[in-house]
Amino acid sequence: MSYIVIVGAKSDIAKATAREYAQNGYDIYLAGRNISELETFAEDIRVRSEKAVELVELDILNYASHQAFYDSLAEKPLGVISAVGYLGEQEKAQLDNQEAQKIIDTNYSGVVSLLNIIANDFEERRAGFIVGISSVAGDRGRKSNYIYGSAKAGLTAYLSGLRNRLYESQVHVLTVKPGFVATKMTEGMDLPEKLTAQPEEVAQDIFKAQQSGKSVLYTKWMWKYVMMIITSIPEFIFKKMSI
Amino acid sequence: MKNLISWGMYPKVENRVFDFDQAEELTDIIQENSELIPYGNGRSYGDSAISSHIINLKPKDYFISFDEELGILHIEAGVLLSEILDSFVPRGWFLKVTPGTKLITVGGAIASDVHGKNHHVEGCFSECVEEFRIMVADGSIVACSKIKEPELFRATCGGMGLTGVILDAKISLKKINSQYIDQTTIKTKNLKETFEAFEEYSHLPYSVAWIDCLAKGKNKGKCLLMAGDFRDDGNLKYKNKSGLSIPFTFPSFALNNWSVRAFNWLYYGKAPKGVSKQRVDIDTFFYPLDAIGHWNRIYGKGGFTQYQFIFPKETSYEGLEAILTAISNSGKGSFLAVLKLYGKANDNYLSFPIEGYSLALDFKIEKGLFELLDQLDKLVIQYKGRIYLTKDVRVSKETFEQGYPQIETFREYREKNSMMKKFQSLQSQRVGI
Ligand SMILES: Cc1cc2nc3c(=O)[nH]c(=O)nc-3n(C[C@H](O)[C@H](O)[C@H](O)COP(=O)(O)OP(=O)(O)OC[C@H]3O[C@@H](n4cnc5c(N)ncnc54)[C@H](O)[C@@H]3O)c2cc1C
Numbered sequence: 001m002s003y004i005v006i007v008g009a010k011s012d013i014a015k016a017t018a019r020e021y022a023q024n025g026y027d028i029y030l031a032g033r034n035i036s037e038l039e040t041f042a043e044d045i046r047v048r049s050e051k052a053v054e055l056v057e058l059d060i061l062n063y064a065s066h067q068a069f070y071d072s073l074a075e076k077p078l079g080v081i082s083a084v085g086y087l088g089e090q091e092k093a094q095l096d097n098q099e100a101q102k103i104i105d106t107n108y109s110g111v112v113s114l115l116n117i118i119a120n121d122f123e124e125r126r127a128g129f130i131v132g133i134s135s136v137a138g139d140r141g142r143k144s145n146y147i148y149g150s151a152k153a154g155l156t157a158y159l160s161g162l163r164n165r166l167y168e169s170q171v172h173v174l175t176v177k178p179g180f181v182a183t184k185m186t187e188g189m190d191l192p193e194k195l196t197a198q199p200e201e202v203a204q205d206i207f208k209a210q211q212s213g214k215s216v217l218y219t220k221w222m223w224k225y226v227m228m229i230i231t232s233i234p235e236f237i238f239k240k241m242s243i
Numbered sequence: 244m245k246n247l248i249s250w251g252m253y254p255k256v257e258n259r260v261f262d263f264d265q266a267e268e269l270t271d272i273i274q275e276n277s278e279l280i281p282y283g284n285g286r287s288y289g290d291s292a293i294s295s296h297i298i299n300l301k302p303k304d305y306f307i308s309f310d311e312e313l314g315i316l317h318i319e320a321g322v323l324l325s326e327i328l329d330s331f332v333p334r335g336w337f338l339k340v341t342p343g344t345k346l347i348t349v350g351g352a353i354a355s356d357v358h359g360k361n362h363h364v365e366g367c368f369s370e371c372v373e374e375f376r377i378m379v380a381d382g383s384i385v386a387c388s389k390i391k392e393p394e395l396f397r398a399t400c401g402g403m404g405l406t407g408v409i410l411d412a413k414i415s416l417k418k419i420n421s422q423y424i425d426q427t428t429i430k431t432k433n434l435k436e437t438f439e440a441f442e443e444y445s446h447l448p449y450s451v452a453w454i455d456c457l458a459k460g461k462n463k464g465k466c467l468l469m470a471g472d473f474r475d476d477g478n479l480k481y482k483n484k485s486g487l488s489i490p491f492t493f494p495s496f497a498l499n500n501w502s503v504r505a506f507n508w509l510y511y512g513k514a515p516k517g518v519s520k521q522r523v524d525i526d527t528f529f530y531p532l533d534a535i536g537h538w539n540r541i542y543g544k545g546g547f548t549q550y551q552f553i554f555p556k557e558t559s560y561e562g563l564e565a566i567l568t569a570i571s572n573s574g575k576g577s578f579l580a581v582l583k584l585y586g587k588a589n590d591n592y593l594s595f596p597i598e599g600y601s602l603a604l605d606f607k608i609e610k611g612l613f614e615l616l617d618q619l620d621k622l623v624i625q626y627k628g629r630i631y632l633t634k635d636v637r638v639s640k641e642t643f644e645q646g647y648p649q650i651e652t653f654r655e656y657r658e659k660n661s662m663m664k665k666f667q668s669l670q671s672q673r674v675g676i
């Protein structure tokens with residue numbers, strides 16, 4: 001038994017994480033929409049690490065398919081890493097409930113649906129690890145992205161509860177809160193260099209944190225302190241701010 | 244997006260950066276623009292990869308296949324040499340040719356036809372290139388090897404990105420049976436001893452010397468020569484050491500003559516007298532500078548440059564003596580000065596190495612530096628030497644031309660294949676290639 005499953009595998013963070021785990025000896029299931037597009041990437045990992053890599057189709061919004069997806073994995077995985085997410089457009093989401101729903105469902109409801117199934121299996125096996133990529137945006141709602149932020153806040157709370165529940169069963173749950181990461185999602189945005197991580201750094205941080213049994217990971221690390229400050233600003237001041 | 248700069252952090256100019264996913268997108272970029280230059284990992288020191296229009300190759304980092312039997316690895320051009328080592332040293336393979344940093348792309352290695360400590364045995368990087376695919380000026384892709392498209396091969400290896408965009412390459416690796424190198428360190432007292440030591444240890448595949456440029460009089464040319472070869476102990480448990488990084492740019496006064504002296508003293512002083520032996524790992528032996536990420540920032544915001552030239556064997560001794568005298572008289576310290584013995588030249592049009600000795604010196608860019616380098620240029624020409632483009636940011640057309648007899652062949656090739664306007668760097672504009 002040597003596989004882990006990476007969900008939302010086409011994300012740049014997920015791809016870097018897949019390489020990191022393969023380099024450290026794991027076989028990989030890459031799951032996502034139109035996953036066949038990742039065939040050359042799967043080959044990249046095979047050549048780099050001589051590990052097995054398999055592609056599995058998965059739409060996180062198709063809740064009904066999640067059980068069948070999990071059952072279809074030939075080997076039950078040692079762990080799951082979810083990188084699924086959708087930033088969407090805040091202003092559009094304020095006007096168009098379909099966009100709001102898509103943000104909530106992709107970042108929260110869909111991930112909950114899938115992780116519930118996997119958590120139940122891990123709990124029964126009394127083994128496994130679950131890594132959920134949330135966001136610092138979930139630590140406090142801001143006008144520029146609070147619909148996305150609130151969905152991530154939901155995911156953060158979910159992962160925290162899951163960690164609490166599965167502690168007894170020795171299943172480890174890691175919440176990952178990236179700050180800025182240079183990926184497709186943030187392409188074209190003008191991000192401050194010192195606060196922006198490369199996907200490879202995030203991947204290394206995730207691997208280390210997961211292996212050492214950490215509960216919450218901020219990456220880059222200084223985001224922990226940035227968010228400490230941001231969450232400690234009193235609401236009567238915060239509501240007037242533009243950050 | 245931020246403007247791209249090179250390792251020397253000079254010059255800083257505005258540029259438009261193009262990313263592409265599929266080859267068709269790159270075709271469009273090439274057909275619709277001019278003054279384009281490919282950019283790998285920006286480890287060239289000067290303006291080789293800098294232009295108004297830059298094509299970013301770094302994201303093209305897929306490994307495609309590996310032929311275990313022949314030891315041939317097929318990778319995309321943006322793969323870093325360090326990534327190859329991470330995957331292949333534990334399996335008993337190493338690069339046939341590697342420069343003093345592993346943080347360069349395969350495309351950059353081909354375009355500069357880089358060399359390593361084993362040039363006198365293995366030659367340049369192009370020796371291990373079985374084949375590559377390159378997108379040329381009309382946007383089409385050409386498969387190229389020494390045999391298939393020999394002219395394009397000779398123009399591209401060492402051609403500084405001026406013939407097109409290398410997309411992927413097949414390179415052959417060499418077998419190793421250890422992650423350790425048996426190193427012999429020879430501490431010499433002057434230039435004569437240094438030359439003798441190079442000859443004496445030339446049977447070893449790897450050798451390089453760190454030379455103290457501030458030494459005067461009878462100590463001029465004293466150095467630490469490090470030579471070695473891989474061990475055969477079966478230990479391949481290589482783990483990439485990612486070291487500390489210089490997190491911010493130093494105020495520019497931090498690096499002065501005294502810090503240079505301290506640095507040289509540290510290295511030279513630390514080594515035992517005469518000849519000594521050590522067992523060192525791959526990263527320590529081949530990539531000592533990579534241990535400190537972004538060490539270029541110690542030179543401050545104004546940036547720095549490396550002056551690297553090579554002399555033919557016949558004139559090397561006299562030439563080096565003249566250059567070392569000029570530098571020590573100028574009082575400008577060089578933090579790093581690396582001396583090396585090279586083997587035979589290849590027939591690529593612009594590859595740097597010729598049989599002889601090369602010296603590479605790092606200088607902070609400051610008032611008076613370019614005047615000193617102009618003065619050194621005269622000596623380089625006088626002793627029939629040449630300048631290494633991938634390190635350069637200021638050499639004049641006249642100086643450059645005199646060092647490279649095949650320059651007209653290169654120019655004609657570019658002209659004939661409509662590459663002149665399409666692919667340009669600030670450097671190619673300056674030196675007229
Ligand atoms: C610490 C240090 C030590 C070094 N030691 C050595 C050494 O020992 N020997 C040596 O030879 N060099 C050495 N170098 C220089 C370095 O190896 C070269 O400058 C190398 O070309 C840098 O590769 P890069 O991927 O960073 O390319 P860049 O710096 O981005 O580009 C360098 C050149 O390659 C071209 N290029 C890049 N990618 C492509 C592509 N895909 N297709 C076509 N053209 C492309 C660019 O246009 C440019 O002309 C050293 C550099 C450093 C910083």
Ligand SMILES: NC(=O)c1ccc[n+]([C@@H]2O[C@H](COP(=O)([O-])OP(=O)(O)OC[C@H]3O[C@@H](n4cnc5c(N)ncnc54)[C@H](OP(=O)(O)O)[C@@H]3O)[C@@H](O)[C@H]2O)c1
Pocket residue numbers: 008009010011012013014032033034058059060061082083084085086087106133134135136177178179180181182183184185186
């Ligand atoms: N980049 C940042 O600055 C940043 C900061 C904090 C947190 N994060 C979080 O990090 C994670 C990875 O993000 P990223 O930056 O790498 O961006 P990304 O490429 O947009 O990653 C999102 C991933 O989710 C997948 N996805 C979206 N909808 C899906 C669906 N219905 N079914 C299956 N997969 C779906 C996407 O697949 P498709 O390719 O098919 O769309 C993509 O692989 C996300 O959870 C993101 O919220 C990112």
